[in-house]
Amino acid sequence: MKFSIYRFNPEKDEKPYMQDFDVTLQPTDRMLLDAILRIKAMDDSLGLRKSCREGVCGSDGMNINGKNGLACITALKDLKEPVVLRPLPGLPVIRDLIVDMSQFFKQYHSVKPYLITETPPPQKERLQSPEDREELNGLYECVLCACCSTSCPSFWWNPDKFVGPAGLLQAYRFIADTRDEATSERLDNLEDPYRLFRCHTIMNCADVCPKGLNPTEAIGKIKEQMVKRMV
Amino acid sequence: MVNRVVVGAHYGLRDWLLQRITAVIMALYAVGFLACILPRLPLGYAGWHAWFALLPVKIMTLLFLLSLFYHAWVGVRDIFMDYIKPFGLRLVLQSGVILMLLVYALWAADILWSI
Numbered sequence: 001m002k003f004s005i006y007r008f009n010p011e012k013d014e015k016p017y018m019q020d021f022d023v024t025l026q027p028t029d030r031m032l033l034d035a036i037l038r039i040k041a042m043d044d045s046l047g048l049r050k051s052c053r054e055g056v057c058g059s060d061g062m063n064i065n066g067k068n069g070l071a072c073i074t075a076l077k078d079l080k081e082p083v084v085l086r087p088l089p090g091l092p093v094i095r096d097l098i099v100d101m102s103q104f105f106k107q108y109h110s111v112k113p114y115l116i117t118e119t120p121p122p123q124k125e126r127l128q129s130p131e132d133r134e135e136l137n138g139l140y141e142c143v144l145c146a147c148c149s150t151s152c153p154s155f156w157w158n159p160d161k162f163v164g165p166a167g168l169l170q171a172y173r174f175i176a177d178t179r180d181e182a183t184s185e186r187l188d189n190l191e192d193p194y195r196l197f198r199c200h201t202i203m204n205c206a207d208v209c210p211k212g213l214n215p216t217e218a219i220g221k222i223k224e225q226m227v228k229r230m231v
Numbered sequence: 232m233v234n235r236v237v238v239g240a241h242y243g244l245r246d247w248l249l250q251r252i253t254a255v256i257m258a259l260y261a262v263g264f265l266a267c268i269l270p271r272l273p274l275g276y277a278g279w280h281a282w283f284a285l286l287p288v289k290i291m292t293l294l295f296l297l298s299l300f301y302h303a304w305v306g307v308r309d310i311f312m313d314y315i316k317p318f319g320l321r322l323v324l325q326s327g328v329i330l331m332l333l334v335y336a337l338w339a340a341d342i343l344w345s346i
Contacts, residue, residue: 157313160236188241193312197243200309226244 001025001035002082005046009095016093020082032079033060033072047096055210058145061088062097068147070210088150090159103159104146104166111163111171111189116182132178139173139218141211142166148205148215154198161194165205165215168196172218175225187226196222250305253298260295283346296339300332 001023008016023038033053040046048071049059055073063086064074071085091099117126149155149164163171171190174180190196196219205215268274274282282288307328315321 154313161238189239191242191244192238192240193243193246194238194240197247198313223244223247227248230244230248 004082004084006086007096008093031072032074032076035076036071047098049098056143058143061145061147063089068151068208070145073210088146090150090156101146104149107163107167111167113170115180118181126179128178135176138213139169142169142213147208147210151204151208158194158198162198163195169215169218172222190222246305250302253302256298257295260291289343293340293343297336300336304332
């Protein structure tokens with residue numbers, strides 16, 4: 001199978017280049033990550049992140065034939081040859097397919113992605129009704145692979161100011177949580193022309209999410225909450 | 232001054248909401264305008280003059296144009312925020328657009344009420 005892979009080692013290369021690989025696959029190689037690991041066996045200088053190899057850790061996000069995705073859950077049979085692999089767009093490249101995610105996690109941390117409570121904790125745990133718990137479906141599953149945020153032009157232009165789809169999905173995950181007691185502060189924190197309102201609803205995020213989540217919908221619900229408290 | 236990124240302007244919702252409301256106003260006006268005008272065609276100069284001389288038409292048209300200008304302001308500001316990085320230049324451009332749209336609004340009112 002033919003591959004064209006983005007290579008850049010800032011210690012050696014003046015500028016990035018694409019390197020072609022032709023790799024013989026084994027019958028057990030089903031996912032893109034399997035093929036990349038075969039390539040890495042041929043050329044161990046190829047840099048990439050990977051860990052769980054089953055779409056849970058979110059490490060191997062990359063741009064696959066022009067669309068962001070996780071290599072470990074992208075089936076080889078669905079890919080057109082030559083498979084063009086590039087690092088996630090919009091973030092600084094550390095080496096080959098490895099990008100610097102600092103900016104992404106900075107935005108994630110800025111939404112305070114944890115439960116904030118003021119009332120004293122009950123004896124056992126803070127309970128939720130099954131209906132309230134239902135609200136968190138489609139929000140909590142995010143693995144922070146950054147496929148969505150790095151496919152969002154608004155995040156490309158303003159990664160330092162726009163929270164981005166992944167961060168906003170997590171922001172809504174805690175706004176929607178009935179156990180959280182800081183909803184008002186959370187909305188205040190996002191009421192900003194850059195932090196929230198850079199989203200122009202082009203839905204690249206929902207299109208690429210490897211977990212099938214819909215950050216655009218969550219962003220819409222944040223705006224809905226803001227309108228509700230204003231009018 | 233240290234070059235830090237500062238966010239938290241605490242506005243944005245009102246503009247986002249008004250952008251949607253003005254869009255609805257413009258859509259309603261466009262449909263209403265066509266529904267009223269199409270059956271009366273051809274109007275000729277006298278017909279158009281008589282149509283725009285009606286006070287309700289003047290008021291609705293002015294409302295449409297004000298909606299258009301506000302809608303345009305939010306949209307153009309969004310483009311500046313996305314693509315114009317030096318903040319001084321952004322301020323100058325945004326001020327220029329506000330001034331231009333204000334002139335347009337006054338000009339539109341002047342034209343409508345001179346009929």
